[in-house]
Amino acid sequence: MKYDHNDMTVLGVIKGGAKTFGSIKARSGLKTEQLEQILSILDKSELIQTGEAKGLFGQPKPLMTVTEKGTQQVEEYISELNKKWRELVGLAVQGEREKLDEIIKENPFLVNMMLFYQVIDLHTLSRLNLRFLLEGKRLCYKCKRELGRFSQKFSVKDVRKFEFKLPRGMTTHDDLCADCFDNLKGTWESRY
Ligand SMILES: [Zn+2]
Numbered sequence: 001m002k003y004d005h006n007d008m009t010v011l012g013v014i015k016g017g018a019k020t021f022g023s024i025k026a027r028s029g030l031k032t033e034q035l036e037q038i039l040s041i042l043d044k045s046e047l048i049q050t051g052e053a054k055g056l057f058g059q060p061k062p063l064m065t066v067t068e069k070g071t072q073q074v075e076e077y078i079s080e081l082n083k084k085w086r087e088l089v090g091l092a093v094q095g096e097r098e099k100l101d102e103i104i105k106e107n108p109f110l111v112n113m114m115l116f117y118q119v120i121d122l123h124t125l126s127r128l129n130l131r132f133l134l135e136g137k138r139l140c141y142k143c144k145r146e147l148g149r150f151s152q153k154f155s156v157k158d159v160r161k162f163e164f165k166l167p168r169g170m171t172t173h174d175d176l177c178a179d180c181f182d183n184l185k186g187t188w189e190s191r192y
Helices: 005-015 021-028 032-044 068-093 097-106 110-116 122-127 156-161 178-183 185-189
Strands: 048-054 060-066
Touching: 005 021, 005 032, 005 060, 005 068, 005 110, 021 032, 021 060, 032 048, 060 068, 068 097, 068 110, 097 110, 110 122
Parallel strands: none
Antiparallel strands: 048 060
């Protein structure tokens, strides 16, 4: 059985000490229905076990803990993430931008999960200019500044339209901030 990033987030949250439905929900950020589904998968796979405590009004309150099998699953997953991280760094060092994009396209939450399981930290990601690999973060391709919802973004199409020189390795998945786009102006003049 292959577990997806949400399964592994929930398992990690429980392993980190969240026992009740409410605390697991808060820490995983998942919706109730989705979390119920995942808990049922983890329970059926015997990665977690459910005990019972008494709630505030004496009502039964399920308490989730990670089983030995679950712990093993987490350890295997972390070692897999470590291996993948070394692969990503290797590709980044070699400037293999396309291969990096391919890996992230196949597994968009890979780097997010590395952060979650503390295989890497944000500081390291920034230092290596790899923050763009995070899902849900749009960064300028050149300066890696974060592109907010309302900031101007310039795509490959815009660069071509103005006949600027395309930054090396920039793809149609990437955007530039206004400053970096402005800085490309010189590349046009120098061609003539
Ligand atoms: Zn920029």
